[in-house]
Amino acid sequence: MTAAAKPEATTADASRDPRIDAYIERAAEFAQPLLRQLRDGVHAAHPGISETIKWGMPHFMYGGRILANMAAFKAHATFGFWQGEAVAATGKAGEAMGQFGRLTGPKDLPSAARLKAMVRQATALIDAGAPPRRNRRSAEPKPPAAAPDFFREALARHPAAQATFEGFPPSQQREYIEWLAEAKQAATRERRLAQALQWLAEGKRRHWKYVNC
Template structure:
């Protein structure tokens, strides 16, 4: 069982409540996967098997966490983790799942790595289409060229103009930005046209 001395040091530096949690998790990972390799990734103890990350653990000021790299596939419910590892925030050793459960999860994670299964890609929800404020809608109605340009923009380009206008702190600044936006759109320009490659 190869041990990385950096992980020993990490556990020693952890808050006293976290030390038994981290020690227990480490022992169970080694028990389930004797050939596991230890390393430090992103400043946290990480366990590697069959060329891929198996799981990792971390200690924070008020809690510890432990999570599988392929959480949704290992834990089996198909849900993404909430950012606090596979078992949530842990403050005592009692917060760990039963030994049998944790060992089964480690073995499942091992098999996924051995079979070359990739971690599912998390897709972020698309942003809703941007809603133009009333003053922009009214200004565009008065300028057909600007309206045509705005209508032809993809959502991201529309959003850049809308956010620039609505983020103005003062009314006079907003009015200037609105006039400038209509002028640029009438010329077929995107909001950040000055910075685009010609």
């Protein structure tokens, strides 16, 4: 009696970065299938695409350049091409990161065929040496974010945190301001404020956990 044949060992897909698997697993439950569908669709469109983590977010690379990126937040996910509206003229640029607005469910995703066409257009632009194009709306500088009174008063009582905050560029200041402003309940706001002051006193930006992941 012959022994049953053992299944052949499979090698890991070199185009996929295990850090992105971990990123997706950490994402909110609603976002996980969205990120997986986008990821699979991008890779299905072109065999030469690889992955990495930049600025704490998953990025898709092609020809040594950034092709697209995706991210998950507490209540929405995002996806966008670095060629901007030259690839994805959705009319939603500026609503969130990328060109597809706030992704909260499958209905917000482009179809498989459309995603494939956009990915191939983006790779063709990179092959042609086209520089990245910023979206018209995102190219407009945002006005400086105004810190709410309770945050300014708290910073005044914590010199170390205030020094860090004032040393940040406007984009990093905005990360803290918007996070605090999104708190709907007083208890949530107080918890976030205490956490913000601690991180700032330690010299940390809002999304410090994902930097250099």
